[in-house]
Amino acid sequence: MNQRTHTWLAIRAIALLEDSNGPKGLIKILKDNVKGAAIGSWIPDLQDSKKGSGDIDNHVFKMKPYEGSNKFRFIKKRKALFDELGQERKVCEFLDDWDSVLGAAWWNKAYKAYPNPGQHLANRSMALTTTLIDQLILGDKKVAALVPGTVRFSGNLDDNARSRAEEVATYCFMLSHFVADSNQPCHCDARLLSGYSNGLHKEMEADWSRTVGTYFDKRKYLKNNETPNKILDEARAIDAKFDIQFSNHVPDLQAKDPWLEIVNICRASFAVASVLVPPGSISYKSKKKTSFEKIFESADSDPELLIDLNRMVMHDAVLNIAILWKNLWSKFS
Numbered sequence: 001m002n003q004r005t006h007t008w009l010a011i012r013a014i015a016l017l018e019d020s021n022g023p024k025g026l027i028k029i030l031k032d033n034v035k036g037a038a039i040g041s042w043i044p045d046l047q048d049s050k051k052g053s054g055d056i057d058n059h060v061f062k063m064k065p066y067e068g069s070n071k072f073r074f075i076k077k078r079k080a081l082f083d084e085l086g087q088e089r090k091v092c093e094f095l096d097d098w099d100s101v102l103g104a105a106w107w108n109k110a111y112k113a114y115p116n117p118g119q120h121l122a123n124r125s126m127a128l129t130t131t132l133i134d135q136l137i138l139g140d141k142k143v144a145a146l147v148p149g150t151v152r153f154s155g156n157l158d159d160n161a162r163s164r165a166e167e168v169a170t171y172c173f174m175l176s177h178f179v180a181d182s183n184q185p186c187h188c189d190a191r192l193l194s195g196y197s198n199g200l201h202k203e204m205e206a207d208w209s210r211t212v213g214t215y216f217d218k219r220k221y222l223k224n225n226e227t228p229n230k231i232l233d234e235a236r237a238i239d240a241k242f243d244i245q246f247s248n249h250v251p252d253l254q255a256k257d258p259w260l261e262i263v264n265i266c267r268a269s270f271a272v273a274s275v276l277v278p279p280g281s282i283s284y285k286s287k288k289k290t291s292f293e294k295i296f297e298s299a300d301s302d303p304e305l306l307i308d309l310n311r312m313v314m315h316d317a318v319l320n321i322a323i324l325w326k327n328l329w330s331k332f333s
């Protein structure tokens with residue numbers, strides 16, 4: 001996803017937490033820093049910040065059929081996946097409406113992803129979640145006043161060693177990046193046709209950022225002097241462009257931990273990629289590419305498909321960010 005889409009998704013997730021009566025302390029930390037910390041939502045894609053992963057690439061969980069031992073570990077049947085994803089995400093509805101090609105044979109197969117550690121969406125999300133919980137435990141006086149409960153040893157810490165709200169908010173925005181990326185179908189599909197420069201992927205993201213518009217564009221946003229309330233309202237106003245209606249309810253994490261939650265989201269995104277370009281039409285070893293036009297503008301494609309895809313991906317990305325953020329705070333209540 002492009003910078004302005006990442007920024008909008010994260011800020012929209014703050015508004016969703018607010019509209020769903022989410023944790024007040026968390027909302028305050030995020031909202032007070034919505035201008036300064038929002039850069040965190042696009043930092044993971046900046047070249048210098050990728051040094052930690054030892055490679056310059058996107059954040060991915062690109063799956064393909066797995067033929068090794070212990071296959072059962074890499075099979076998640078449709079019903080089990082849908083149950084684990086819960087009722088509130090739109091991706092299951094999308095698959096119910098549009099999947100007429102995958103069938104039981106596809107769902108009963110083993111699939112595995114092989115991302116490098118620094119690019120691994122579930123690893124990055126889990127690592128940041130754990131770090132953020134520690135940051136909240138070690139927060140400075142301002143943060144400690146917002147986090148429920150008392151940390152008895154925090155008074156013994158050097159004041160400079162304690163985390164500031166600005167820091168916590170920036171890392172929350174970074175977490176939003178990895179959560180959002182797990183909703184991009186091409187990030188979860190190992191076929192060459194899902195590669196960034198092979199048409200579909202880049203065009204899909206360009207389409208999203210065209211719809212988001214320029215308000216959250218880096219240059220413009222960094223100069224933004226508006227109040228956090230106004231910024232959140234601008235984020236809410238973009239719902240209409242994607243025809244999204246939020247239920248204003250943020251469920252708890254559905255899986256046992258953020259790692260598994262993200263893997264499940266990626267599995268659903270992989271199924272979406274496989275619906276857009278059915279595996280029967282192109283093998284996993286094929287070097288054939290495909291274009292955005294070919295999928296969404298071909299004579300026999302239903303124009304509702306693209307509208308529904310965009311609505312579903314954006315809705316779920318916002319909701320998933322809110323779920324992962326809320327989960328951090330649940331450790332303290």
Ligand SMILES: [Zn+2]
Pocket residue numbers: 001044045058059177181
């Ligand atoms: Zn990324």
